[in-house]
Amino acid sequence: MNKLLNAFEDRSEKLLSIYFSAGYPELDDTGKIMMALQAGGADMIEVGIPFSDPVADGPTIQNSNKIALDNGITLKKILAQVAEVQKKIRIPVILMGYLNPIYQYGMEKFCLYCQKAGVSGLIIPDLPVQEYKNEYESLFQKHHLANIFLITPQTSEARIREIDRLSNSFIYMVSSASTTGARKGLSTDQIDYFKRVGGMNLKSPLMIGFGISDHQSFTLATKYADGAIIGSAFINVLKNSDNLEENIVAYVRSVKGN
């Protein structure tokens, strides 16, 4: 968690967080991809825990989930893969996945092994705020794991404030009412929403995700937030890659404009 807090210390620098599905394109690529992301200059890594029924995801991530599962990825393997590279990874690592695989693994055991693997935060889109508050908040804190909540253009102001209070790291600002997926451009409605939330004086930093794909959309989104998150567009880089390391480094540099 400390790594995650430190990341936002200098709030003039815009952060790039990159999501990919663990176990994709090949089962054992997870560590390699994390290393290349760091080498390219990514500021955070979101390691996706594949699930058979990813209802909040569009076709790109559905597909990478499926291939990763066919490759034989499991939550247990993901934790081992992340633990294996943790000494070499300086930037914060977040695990992101649907609740059921975590629930089967056991929430307590999961949090313990996340901590051991150097994980700083968790994004569990279908874990209800109320249930987090009642059942898991102290467990997460015990293992120094930040729970990262999502907000959308439809989230009410009162709820955003509650989420802000419960957050101990950044808030994941979903850019539009949509499933994940790479799209072109950001609309004026979206910009208005970024401005509205940005003007709320929240204590938590904001990271914008969904639909960010390149330098242009990254630059535009981060005018209104502390950083941005790329998922599907990066999965497409992996999908078309003939040299993971080189292609990842080049892609991350191109997004950040270095």
Add this chain to the structure above:
Amino acid sequence: MIDQNTDYNVAPNGFYGHFGGSYIPEMLYPNVEELRQNYMEILSDKSFQDSFYKLLKDYVGRPTPLYLAERLSERIGAKIYLKREDLSHTGAHKINNTIGQILLARRLGKTRIIAETGAGQHGVATATVCALMGMECTVYMGSLDISRQRPNVERMKILGAEVRAAESGNKTLKDATNEAMRHWINNPVDTHYIIGSVVGPHPYPDMVARFQSVISEEMKWQLMESEDRDYPDTIVACLGGGSNAAGAFYHYFDDARVKLITVEASGKGVDSGYSAATTALGKPGILHGSKTLLMQTDDGQVVEPYSISAGLDYPGIGPLHAHLHESGRASFHNVTDNEAMQACITLSRLEGIIPAIESAHALAILEKLEFSKEEVVVVNLSGRGDKDLETIINWGGY
């Protein structure tokens, strides 16, 4: 519909015992919360109830008969009544729920409707009420189900609905539900999602159970007329997501005199790897917005179910049923494809009624359980077999 409060009603926190809740991504929260805050008030409203019951009577054709099946009774050695949901407009109990939900969607000011469907019965029932109310309708259906329930696909199209194929997973009901949820995430403001069974995030299971509770509401006075008492000894219903079972049980949850029996689809056999017998094979888990019993791997990946019956081909059950299972209030059985198909032919020959293959699962258990001669058994005949002709023809055996 609103005045019963039983130990098996949902608690204010959205749970039935350990099961239920609302496990949804934030993108769906405003929609589901809007429903949660409004549904009981709308259902309690006199003019809403008047519209609901009037449509059930004049449009759906309710009450559906409670028919004493004498030749079947003789064969089984019990007094078997069939609750004839198959005679409802569109051929199954599913329309009770879609009538209720479309009226509710209108009150919420929604203009577009989406739905998932397995057997196509819920899709047809949704397309029907959308035609009735002049609302735009999109139905997601697994592409395997599209091919095995073709007449229903065409019915939906005739009724003006758009049918979209779900191509992920086994291309059945679970995958159609995923696609419908994704559609809702992408269209949160003007769209209502009519879920077809007692599944999904709270308040759906409770809301759908209330709309289906008309089944047991009628059973009470119908039994009074024919048996001089308002309860049976046993109620039998097939269990996919669990809406017809919930409706048939609803008014008897607290009546310990009434045995509740559900029948799941074990496909080619519980341990064959081709089964949808959730309570036999499942563990607690989270799918489609609720915590329930779920067929899954040790790693928490949902296992693809299988049943010859598209309406039962789902890896979970509603959280209410997970609770009935855990508490022991209902007993859970399963029958294979073959047993169901034989029961389908048996009913056709003995009573001149071709049941839906889903409903045939409920009938098949009669052959396997012991009854006493005077026992009053109500089988919820949830639907008719017209939609299944192709499956029955391919199966042969008649």
